[in-house]
Structures are given as structure tokens and as C-alpha cells.
Amino acid sequence: MEQGPRGGGSRPAEPGPCLSSQCGADQAASVSLLSAGGAEPGSRTLAVAAVLPAGGCGERMGVPTPKQFCPVLERPLISYTLQAMERACWIKDIIVVVTGENMEAMENIIKKYKHKRISLVEAGVTRHRSIFNGLKALADNQPNSRLSKPEVVIIHDAVRPFFEEDILLKVVTAAKEHGAAGAVRPLVSTVISPSADGCLDHSLERARHRASEMPQAFLFDVIYEAYQQCSDYDLEFGTECLQLALKYCHIKAKLVEGSPDLWKVTYKRDLYAAESIIKERISQEICIVMDTKENKEHISHLLEEVLKTELNHIHVRSQALYNAGSDIQHIILEQCYNFVCVNVKEPDFQETQKLMSMLEESNFSILYSIVVVSVHFLDFKFASPSQKMESLMCIREFAKKMKKRKVLLYGLIINYSQDEQKLQESLRQGAIIIAALIKERNSALIGQLLVA
Template sequence: MEVERGSVDGPARPAGCPAGEAASGDPLPGRRSVDFPVAAVLPAGGCGERAGIATPKQFCAFLNRPLLSYTIEAFERVAWIEHIVVVVAKENLHQMMDIIQQFSHKKVTVVLGGSTRHRSIFKGLEAFREQSDGVTLRKPEVVIIHDAVRPFVDEDFLLKITVAAKDQGASGAVRPLVSTVIATTSEGYLDHSLERARYRASEMPQGFLYDIIYRAYQQCCETDFEFGTECLHLASHYCGTKAKLIEGPPTLWKVTYKQDLFAAEGIIKDMLSHNGCVVAGGCAPSVQLACELQKTLEARSMQVDVISGPPGSRAVLVSGTWNFIHIAVDSSCLDDMAKLVKTFQDSKHAVLYPVVLILVHLNLQPQCSVTERMRALGAIRSLATEAKHGNILLYGILLSRDKALEQWDESMENVAQIIAALVKDRNPGLVGQLLVA
């Protein structure tokens, strides 16, 4: 077994994220608190056959990050979960270590898996027993078992599962059946269909008193290990513990096929696109433009904070967003942008999600616009290339004031439209471009 822990504070999660607000140790009012040790085991040894892709799906990446890291993040940000044991196949061990390093995961212990799902989970549970190498993780009272390919589990649901497991011995997420389930004859004909209302799809996460599920695995026969897939069944069969079933949200679904990867990417991009922060310089036209832009973007359902302050300030980082619009008036302002990029790099703000950074360059002197624009273009491109290495996507928008009032309104609409497009797609192929509103 290998043990690896990160030490960097995990970045916040997007505001619109299914996982809700940033975790804290304090329970919400009326919410039951967790005052006992809890850990998670994530089997991640699957081979991705069903997705029709060569890479196991938990290692498939979108927005520069493997699916598995999104799932780990969902657990890591829950303050009352102490340890996350990730079980991987031997051939993925190095990749897993790289992921922990790159995305600053800090609660993760990596364990080598077995040849089947149940064997892997058992190995994950054994990580909490005393090891020959002396490394021991504190034994949890409740252990949550979850699939590495279900990244959108939220803290509230994890709490429900945990509390139910503590009270009942075992608990599991269920969902209504989307399709009718039918039994088939051996010749491939319909035998009978099940009454849909009586059945549920058993999903993850599932929670167990550690002693119960560990005891169940100790008693498993070879057939269980070889062909079984359902932990609830083991707890029931070997320990007589009937799990409490809790209906989960549709976002618990399992990323199984190629289309599911598109879905997961779509959800993350959508979440990241709903808010932003406009950073205005000190001068009046800049602040005025920031406020106009705020109004126009909010009409497009993008929640925007306006922040005014020195460009290198870390004040911009508190807002829990991954979209920043920097307004500059009549100057190349690349120095300010470079400072902002450095602020993001130093704070590791872009570790988990790519930051979109848009320079809106308001030009009050139309007569020099052409030359000015082309000069700005050259400078922004080299900064963008550098920023991209740090997961920061930098774009420019040019806006001229030499316009009649109604043209100005149109230009503001254009700026908002371009910002919305850049934020929605987060396409690294267009960084360094200077777009015109």
C-alpha cells in the first residue's frame, strides 16, 4: 500500500456547484452534526470498457482534469470526512499519484486494488487496519463507499447517508427506475416485466458502520468476490443489517458511457458560467463601465460582483468565481494584467478549474485606435501563452467610446455576448485573441 497526502488548502468550489457552499465544521441550523470519525473508500479500478474508450473513464479528463479528481474534490471539501481511500489498479498507480500532486489533494490515501470490485473495496477497507509498515489511518465509525465515476455527490446527501448508516448500520442511495426492467428467456424473448413502482435502482454512495461492512467482507465467499457487485447485499446477507434507502438526486448518476463524459463536462462548464467578478481600475470611466457591464451581464443571468482596487490585490480572490473581467482605460494595462495573472498563480486559484480572465480595453481616443489595438494584440498574446500554462485563459475585448448613444448600448450588448461566449466554452484554443465589441 502507498500513502500519499497533500498539504495545500483545497480551493473553493464553484458557487453553483451541486456540492453546495464551501464546507465548514459547523453544522447548518437544524442539521445533525457528525461527531464521530468518518472516512470514504472510492473504488477506481474499473477499466472503462463500457465507455468505448481506451482510457478508464475515471481517468478521462475534461477542463484539464480527470473525472476522478472531481469526485475526490467532492469528498475532500467535506470537513467531517477524515480520510479518502482511493483504490486503483497497479497500472494506474503513477497516474493516480500525479493527480494527487497536480490537484493538491490532501486527504487521499492510495491503495492497490484487487481483480474485482468487491476485492478492491475490501482492500480499501483494510487500509484502516494496522499495516505491516506501521502506517495507520484512524478507523472510522462510518465508512462511505462511493464510485469514483460519480463526481456530483453533495455534502447534504453525504450527511444523510452517514447519519442513516450510524443509526441503522447501513444505508444506500436509490433512484427511481428510468426504464422498465424485464426478465428475459434464455432464447432472448420477453419473459415478464417488473412492476416499476416496486423497484429502485441502487446507486452510490452507500454508508456502513465500519465494523459491519468489514465483518461482512471477511465472511465473503469466492462467488461473492468474483461475481458480486452490491455491498448492501453483503451487509444484509452476512450481518443481517438491512440498509436504510434514501432517494438521491439525479446528479448521482454514474459516468458510464462516452455521452456521460459530455454530460459531466456540460454540468461543470454550466456551473462555472453563472457568476463573475469585474475588476475596475481607479478612474471614473472604468468604474462606470464596470457598473454598466454588471447590469448587462445580470440581464443574461450572470451574477457579477464589481471590485475596485489595485490590480495585484488578493481581494479579487474571495468571491468564489472563476471568471474575471478586468477593465482598463486608454492604456496598454498589460502590467496590471500580468500582476493579476501572478496573483492567480500564487494563490493556486486555478488549480481545480480554469480561470477565465478577460481584459476589456476601453478606448477613449478613437484616432489612435488601429495602432493601439495592434500593439495591444501583440502584448496580450505572449502573456496569454504564459498564463495558459497555469490554467488561466486570457482573452481581450476592445471597446471604443467614439459612438452615438444607441451604438454604445449595442456595443455593451456585444461585450456581454462575447464574455458569455468565452465563459461558457472556456476554450483554450482562443486565448490571446483580441475581440472587438
């Protein structure tokens, strides 16, 4: 039996970068779609909703947990998809269609990761029946329901987390004009048709065909009418929503060229690929935090320059520690999850502890783990690394404590040699170590003191 919509809210607290402008509460319900001729006085807003079928059992994944709930960097895959959808602040409602047995788990995910504008609907026994249930929740005027019928509805798979707002805008705009639209990609392999005896019957000319991807978008009345008319066979065995719009409403969908990131997590190996992509994306920004207001020529500035030179594919910026408290929210909005804390003052580790307190109070490690590399300088000519390490052993217990808050803390000692060539080499090695720690995000190394 269908379950009524649950949940709700407004713009997410941590939505990530938006291609469109930041939306206020009164703007989050719609997107301005302009006519093909450009901006005209008659342009208006358009009510948009999204339906995400998430009732699959993940049979091809070969694991007991449905793939949409499989952890990627300790976070369920579906949470990444919801985060990407929430970036489009003009989508009014996001309907997640989930099985009754997973309803509570989905509610916990929404609460834990602070997802907004989400409503839950109980899934059907097949993909098309689940989508139909999601559409009915938007179409029906249910008592006490905050949902209202949109003009355009997006249909997207819960296990396709790597899409940007621009592709959503393109398919929604095309659907408004043509009635239906969907993202497509060139075929990677040639499609062949086997005969009854298992031999080749014929093959398709690859250049003339496309792979159907998600997201897809429809005028709501078009896709809802198609589902109301479609046969039980379609509901049981069909997979292509665009085909239903063509078959029952005679609407030819506009095909929108999508990016390579639209692939679907299907097999277990795809989880590792997804993890790699996410790591790559959240490793593109490093914030160097240092308290150097009394010494503008401190070696920490040399480290910053070396990081910018050695890691030229990563955006490196600096932040004065004494201002970090007021600027931490700005850093959060720019999605920086990697910090290099340069310890300048005595006692050792003081600056790192101050930064960690700020991160703990901000609580912005909900979506992704934060990497903090605590950097210390030592002239090996006058003191051995072992002596410095002994004084910094408190980092181990501190790292264990912070790991519970999804903050990964590592220590790095850099040889502060008076020889300029040796100093540059140490800084270069330090930059390589920092890059590796940020990219790998290896929890087994937290609390370790590495030497450059």
C-alpha cells in the same frame, strides 16, 4: 499482494463550498450526528472514512485509458471526485483503491492537484475484492500506519464526481441509525426479463423499484463482517454492497433519495456530459476587475450593469483592481474562475497585466482553468478597430504564456459611442461575447481580439 496505505494530510487548500461549517484541524476527523429528536446534550462526534474503488479498466468506455483517469477539461476525472469528497471536512480518511500499474499515476494526481487526506491501497481483480482491500487497510493495525478504524465508512465510485456534501451527511446519518444506507434514484426505463429464447418473459412495475446509486455508507463492523463472510462467487461477480450487508449481516439498508447528479460516468459520451456540467458550474460567477478610483462614472460601471441584466442567471460582482491583491484569496475561496478586466488607464493592457500577475502568483488555477476577458473601449467614430487591435497585438504572446498556467486570456473591444442607444447595444453585444467565452472556455480563441 495488498499494498499499504500511502499519503495523508489535512483539509484541502481549495475545498470548494461546504454545507457544514469550516472545520479546523482538530475537527476534520469527525461529524456531529444528532439524534432524530434534534440537538441533544448527548450528541457526539462520529469517526468517518471513505473507500473509493478505482481499479476498473474502463472496458465499456472503449478507450485505452481507464475512465477514472480520462481527462475532463485537462484534468483526470477522479480528481473531481476527490475534490468533492474533500469538501466534507469531517471525513478523516479517504482510501483510493487503485491497481499497482496505476499507483504512480495516482500519486502524481494527488501531488499535482494538492489532494489531502488520501491513502492509496492496491486493488483486487474485481470490484468487491478492491473494496475489501480498502476496508482491510482501515481495519488492520498496520505498523507505521496513520489510519484508524472508523465507526462509519462511505463507499463511493471514483467516477461519480457530481455529489454534494448533503447526500454524504444523509447516508452517513442513516447508516449510523440503521447499519447501512444507500442513495437511490427512480428508474428511468422499465426493467424487463427476457426468456431463454430471447422473448419477453415479464417486466417490473417501474414505480415500485429504484436504481441503486452511490454513495453508500455502513457501520464499519457491519460491512467488514459481511465481506469476511461472503463467498468467492460474491467477490467475483457481485456488485451491490447493500446486498452483502443484508445477506450476511441481516441489515436492511435505509434507502435515501438522491439527486439526478449521482450518475456514473460509464461511456465515452458521458465524458462530454461531465465536461458540460463542470463548465456550467464554474461559469456561474464573474468578477469584474477595474481601477476606477479616480472616475466613479466610468463606462466600466455601465458594463457591469449590462452584464447583471443580460446574464441574470450568473452572479456578477466587481472588484477594484488596487484592492485585488488583498482580496484575491477571498475570490479564490468563493471559487470564481472568471474575470472581466476593464482597462481604463494608459498604456493599454496595463490593468490586465497587473491582474494576470496576481493570478499567476496566487497559483489557484490548479483545479480549473481561469478565463480572463481583457476589455478595451474605443470610439469607432474617431478611430478604427484595426488601429486599436494593432496596439493590442501583444495580447497574443501574453496569452500563449499564460495558457501554460491554465489562464485563458481573450481580448474584447467595445464601441464607446456617444450615442446612448448605440452604446447600450455595444455593451449588450459585449456581454453576450463575454458569456460565450466564459461558458465555452475555448483554448483555440485565446489571444484573439473580438469586437462588440
